[in-house]
Amino acid sequence: MTLLERRDLLKLLAGAAAGVAFQEKAAYAMETRAVAKDPNETKSSKGPGMEAPRNVRKASKNRTPLAPNAFDMLPLGSVRPAGWLRRQLEIQATGLGGHLDETWDDVGSNSGWLGGTGESWERGPYFLDGLIPLAYLLDDDRLKAKAQRYIDWTLTHQLPNGMIGPASNDDWWPRMVMLKALIQYEEATGDPRVIPVLMRYFAHQLEALPGRPLRDWGKFRWQDNALAVIWLYNRNGDPKLIELARLLHKQGFDWQTDFADFKHTQRITPEMIKSKGDDGLGDFALSTHGVNNGQALKAAPVWSVVSGQETDRRGLEQMLSALDTYHGLPNGMFSCDEHFAGRDPSQGSELCTVVETMFSLEQSLAILGDASLGDRLEQIAFNALPGTFTDDMWAHQYNQEPNQVEVSLHQKPWTTDGPESNLYGLEPNFGCCAANFHQGWPKFAASLWMASQDGGLVAAAYSPCVVHTVLGDTPVEMVEETEYPFRGSIRITVNPETQIKFPLRLRIPTWAKEAKITVNGQSHQPPAQAGFAKIDRVWKAGDAVEVVFPMEPRVKRGGFRNSVSVERGPLVFSYPIGEDWVKLRTRGMTADWQVFPTSQWNYALAMNGTNAHGLVVEEHPVGGTPFALNGTPVKLQVTARKMSTWRAVDGVADPVPESPVTSDETEETITLVPYGAAKLRITAFPHLKS
Structure with a gap:
């Protein structure tokens, strides 16, 4: 939030304190309330998974004249x-x-x-x-x-x-x-x-x-x-x-028109906002504001439900393309600290933008049925989301950076934010993220499965879970067992109360070449339609679907200044810089922290064609803190050389050197870990001339 926006908000809050009309306090005691009977409710089965909720509701479909969703969200719970x-x-x-x-x-x-x-x-x-x-x-x-x-x-x-x-x-x-x-x-x-x-x-x-x-x-x-x-x-x-x-x-605001002729292709500065005669709440400032854009990703899909127009259904694709082209970062996000900031991986993304982008993708995936939105949702959920918290989730950042070499009180590199922007703490920079970050993990979990228009179920994203729903008049339980995204194997046990025929759709990520599917041990390779493999059969209790996604590491080229990043499955990998945590101040039950580097970080990766040279995968057990650096479930070993000319100024990594680069330094093998595990990290690397 800009300084001008903060002043306006402080005035608003001051008026709130002076003019509040209701002084009654809400009672602390919970009342026992009758629950309305709903025609979609029924008793649930209780299979081998966790205990079923007492009432299970069907997914609600769009009424006419609304256009039907591709998939329907299942009710919370x-x-x-x-x-x-x-x-x-x-x-x-x-x-x-x-x-x-x-x-x-x-x-x-x-x-x-x-x-x-x-x-x-x-x-x-x-x-x-x-x-x-x-x-x-x-x-x-x-x-x-x-x-x-x-x-x-x-x-x-x-x-x-x-x-x-x-x-x-x-x-x-x-x-x-x-x-x-x-x-x-x-x-x-x-x-x-x-x-x-x-x-x-x-x-x-x-x-x-x-x-x-x-x-x-x-x-x-x-x-x-x-x-x-x-x-x-x-x-x-x-x-x-x-x-x-x-x-x-x-x-x-007309987001589709704004992105049809997208003009915000450069880093937005306070001077640019002022030159528009903008007080921080005008159209220029708000249309280039990161959180607004994260929320707006669902604007065209939501409107398409009312309009029924195909042009509206395509609006999200246009937005994502522009954001990737001009502000895309290797963690799946776009830069916004607080406003658009270009593709330099030393720029940040606001935590509010991360969780709002996730919610927009969840809703848009249901409306459009576009499997690629599930790919992006997972990339953000498994990288950008955990990457901005301490392991115990007692502190968070306002802005995170893919190339984050120091967490400290510096004014750089933010477009319109302040010097506390990448501290880990209670409410660094501005308190909106302290209040808003909570929706990220729970809403992701609630959106893993959806209902299809033809009476079936859809695995929209993958993580361990248990589903209880109703198809037709039949209660159905689905038990998903997996260590995804750290592993590529997924087992889904289907437990209908009675035998029932319905289609099961499995999202096949674009990176998952030669994915394998078996049903009760028998190979079943249905053609992927629009990114989903469809299995339509009569299901009985205990039927098991096993999916294996090959988890080959990938080098993603074409980053800022021709930099590269390394991925495996939906995980992005980073070089973890040594961390020295220094408490800045105590904040009630938590604290604000600075983090200073204790090791060098300026590496260029050795490349062999489209692959990183000497890349080796190490797998370890998934522990009680999945995204912790200590005991991370997967590591990658890769060959690299230091780049002595690549440095940091005022705690911020210089822009990635234009690749390919040369280095006379000794060749080393370095370890990469999942992005979310490294609180100081390099994610976008220069690559060595082969």
């Missing part, structure tokens, strides 16, 4: 993490994600979203948006109780006109986040209060928007609001909701 993924969510729950309200006043008991006089804008909803899926996927009563306080206050303090949230501001934007939280809560619990509250709120919004249109953040994030409107329409069929969706699109 249908997919439960297992194995290493469950352990990762448990780390989040025992870390900052499960204790933030105990150590950070912005989401504490005085929050405006609990009826207090504290922060009353986006931070309470952000926190809840990740806390709810974390709580219900782990079935954690402690976390559920934390979330329930926010939920109960919001549902019981709706104004007579339908408005929700603190009365100290009427900004549409934070309510968009709260809508996402309420929807997840309703899917997980069936609480009968949610849908009537949403109906009244959307009726108010339809009436109020013509006179009080979307502005600044809400204008650029309208698609999140529209997604919630579509969710409710699919449940009550109110035609006024289609009218509201069209009005949101009309008032919102």
